[in-house]
Amino acid sequence: MAEPMTPEAAWEAVQLARHQDRPQSLDYVAHALPDFLELSGDRLHGDDKAVVGGFATLGTHHIVLIGHQKGHTLKERQERSFGMSRPEGYRKAMRLARLGEKFGLPVVTLVDTPGAYPGKDAEEGGQAGAIARSIETFAGLMVPTVTVIIGEGGSGGALALALADRVLMLENSIYSVISPEGCAALVWRDAAEASRAAAALRVGARGLFELGLVDKVIPEPPGGAHTDHRAMAERVMAEVRLAVEELLRLDARDRLRLRHERYLKMGSYTVVDSR
């Protein structure tokens, strides 16, 4: 079994994953998807700016791209709720994914969120159901799906966009069932123990790769992804393109079956003879 990172190393990944200048979905668009055409709205209630999406061209393929967008400046971060989606964000994602499904376009998601938006209106508007339906929608797509955890993969709010045929993760990204601070506050009863919690939860990319929970770790430039947006964007989209092309070679039914099998196998348990 993989050895956990030290708390110091785990915390460094957490800090890099949350770095204010870390490339976000629209930075990947700006540097590697020049013909991106943004679409808006969930056709039910509103347009959640914590989630962006639209069409793009990747090599010879048109794709649907959906991603969290935290924002870089304080103003943008407030407009985008720091990348924390409300139900309308997940419903927008579902709508765009179904559009990809209808026209045979592979669906690529970029995940970067502290989690779903924790607010009264979001809850009353069906936050939980929207996340569940989003998971269900992505599970059922007949087109190839690829997700990249580009920053923070914050629990259910991340998973809502992260169920895919291929799950890639940037070297200094994190993906976790609970924030290290939240975990520390609960079990150590001290949020200051967040670095220990980060290590115990194995939030880092390499550890999750070794546990078989992600397919590939994408290296970052020395110092982290924020030091070179262009290089990072080109590298990520090259990896996504490889994954999409590999998936397009599979029969659609096989691809769907393999995706279902992948998720039905998820878990770590033992089977004992109960007789």
Next chain:
Amino acid sequence: MPRSSCAGGMAKYVTIQVTRREPPPGAQPPGEHCKKCNAPLAEGELERSLRVCPHCGYHYPLPAHERVAQLADKGTVSFVAEEVQPVDPLAFVDLRAYPDRLAEAKFETGLSEAFLAALCEISGMPAALGVLDFRFLGGSMGSVVGERFHRLAKAAVEQRRPLVVVAGSGGARMQEGLFSLMQMAKTVVAAQMLVEARLPYVTILTHPTTGGVFASFATIADIIIAEPGAVMSFAGPRIIEQTTREKLPPGFGSSESQLAHGQVDMVVDRRDLKDRLVRCLSFLRGRADG
């Protein structure tokens, strides 16, 4: 300070705050007086009324085996997926080691995990019945909960039975890290098997149903029934107030509020639950003569 508040937004065991107002789950029912209305209770009265106070209607937590006994016909129950047992995939140690927490939960509840799976009949209809027990580590969804759910769903499809699942959960099983999060995906994909087979899937949400359980298999059923006074939320009330500084109204996230906001189909008193469930299942079977 957005960062720390966002981080707090992820907490899964927020229900600790919710449940503190209630009697602790699994605590012995009060011997003499209802903890809610303080009315005197005769010995065994609460047990005979499905742990609902006959005076004020307060719903006490119902242990998983009692829930099975409530919904399943006597003598028809066979438990399945008991062979699936927990491990400690991350060697998770906080103040205590995860295996110690598991051992204690087993000892205290008499259950081997938080999800009890059974094949049974409900008013003569064959069914697959799963029950999450909040007493077992907060009904949190680890790998065993996910795999037992999967095996139960599979059995339902193979034997053409409807699936009924009673939820009650604080959310994710933190000690299993990302394996726990992946159970949200796993249970949703497993429930899809019922959709493909055109078999009924009904969930019953009890106090509390939160976090990853609320945002996965609990909310994608054909029909969602809630027990009165149960609290349901994805993020917990304290996290919401901390992050958004919103003052939450009384009854936030309650079954009654969820009904008003269109998130559940009906709120049903536990004493009427079996009858109502049977009515739902018989409509979902599709034929009036079967």
